[in-house]
Amino acid sequence: MPLAGEQHPLSPRELDVALLVARGMTSRQIGAALFITEGTAALHVKHILAKLEFTSRAQVAAWAVERDLTTIQAGAPRT
Numbered sequence: 001m002p003l004a005g006e007q008h009p010l011s012p013r014e015l016d017v018a019l020l021v022a023r024g025m026t027s028r029q030i031g032a033a034l035f036i037t038e039g040t041a042a043l044h045v046k047h048i049l050a051k052l053e054f055t056s057r058a059q060v061a062a063w064a065v066e067r068d069l070t071t072i073q074a075g076a077p078r079t
Contacts, residue, residue: 008052017030018048028041030044030045045057
């Protein structure tokens with residue numbers, strides 16, 4: 001599993017959001033997918049950018065791809 005032993009600063013919900021960002025979703029689409037408001041999704045994206053010290057969603061997408069996280073389903077239980 002890609003997350004085994006992986007250390008990153010993201011909360012489980014932030015990781016869900018990051019996975020959806022990597023799939024090219026907007027904050028509105030992320031909100032709908034995770035049953036949260038668009039504003040909450042945007043706030044999660046802001047926190048992800050800050051924690052990873054990135055300035056763009058493209059960097060988040062690249063981060064997820066580099067770690068082979070894009071195969072994980074957002075919202076799925078992780079061990």
